[in-house]
Amino acid sequence: MGVIETDAYSEDAALIGERQAAARALMAHPLLTRRAHPAEFSLVRAHAEWLVQRFQRVLAYRLTVADDHARLVKRGAAASTTAPFTRRHGAPFTPRTHTYLALALAVLVERDGDTTLRALAADVRAAAHEARVDADPGRGLGERRAFCAALALLVRLGVLDEVSGTVRDHETDASADPGLRADAQAARAVAVHLPRASDDADSFLADAADHDPDSDHQGEIALRRRLAETAVVYREELPDRQRDRLAAHQWRAAAALGNLLGCDTEIRAEGVALVMPDGAPDGTRFPSDDPVGQVALALVRHVSGRLHPGRPATSVPVPDRDLDAALDTLGGPDAAVRGEWARTAGPEVPDPERLRARVLDLLTDLGLLRGGPGEWRLTAAAARFGADVDDRIPRIQDNDDDGRTLPAKPRGSGDEHGAPEPPADPRGDLSRVTSVLQAVANEKVSATSGDPGDQ
Missing domain, CATH: 1.10.10 (Arc Repressor Mutant, subunit A)
Structure with missing residues (x-):
């Protein structure tokens, strides 16, 4: 009978994978109970000591693991990352x-x-x-x-x-x-943060979240929290000190969060994104195979190709008529794909108006679209899904002389009144990217000289 040899590296990789899966489960569900999430809770129980130490070191989150539940106490998470409670059909709590x-x-x-x-x-x-x-x-x-x-x-x-x-x-x-x-x-x-008798709503919320601490250590912790809790962090939307901290510590933060969560980090001129190996924390899959997911992906690719700014930009405006034309071609009443959807035994095929609403809601929830009617903007994160202009979608002409959706002006040209064109980057955020990227090589080398959370 032969001796079964084990690969120590494979065992270590499996152990690390379990720990990181447990950490991702806690980030997605800060209250994990044996009843509601038996498999995830078992992983957390098995690796409780490691998880308690790492969450405290990397994010300064307190983790308590009991016999039948685990509670990750998130302190100081950005208000914009906090999802409201919703009812079964998605409407927020009243x-x-x-x-x-x-x-x-x-x-x-x-x-x-x-x-x-x-x-x-x-x-x-x-x-x-x-x-x-x-x-x-x-x-x-x-x-x-x-x-x-x-x-x-x-x-x-x-x-x-x-x-x-x-x-x-x-x-x-x-x-x-x-x-x-x-x-x-x-x-x-x-409820882990109960208000005091002297608190009003504003003071309670202000005390719960400090987005720009004075201390460098606390500032870096706050930055890691924002990266971990937000799908994409855009440089120009950060306070000045946090933007500087991101430039100086982005690779160290990436190493610490990758060690804890098993995620990859995309660092680009516009900002930083964490990519989880098992998709979105709440289980949302995009792209998906249902009609809403197919149309949303096709819309993102088309608009990304049609409105590509040609320079680093956090977002670009999307005229309503462009969205209307694209959605009508991709999923409107006369869209050829509707016949294919009807023949498949897949999910419900929404009517055109409902499909439009669900596509826009999905892309807004994913952070790929922002704003609303008359103020839609496509964010830079949409580009990671590709840019593929659909030739079936007609171009919307702005005037009799130019058939492009958004005719480009020469740099520095004015409008019809002779006023200078406003700067594309008024705060100078993106113009500093060059110096940031020049420092990347040195930062990569020194990233592990600090404490990435795995010491």
């Missing part, structure tokens, strides 16, 4: 839904084990009365929907488990009484 979420948590921190939804509703009604809050889950359809939306979130977080029936049953039928199982420890871990 103030009423947040009220029921707070009341439900106030009840569940003292309750463990089996209960029913209607019993929980009675306790929430009593808690609201005690707190002098006007809230009653049984007072009409609107109140019941807000209450059920809050409970559905707690089910997704693993605070509640649907034992018999579902929360949605009660949302559609007030007489339905599904069985639930509560986890008091997980409920206590949902």
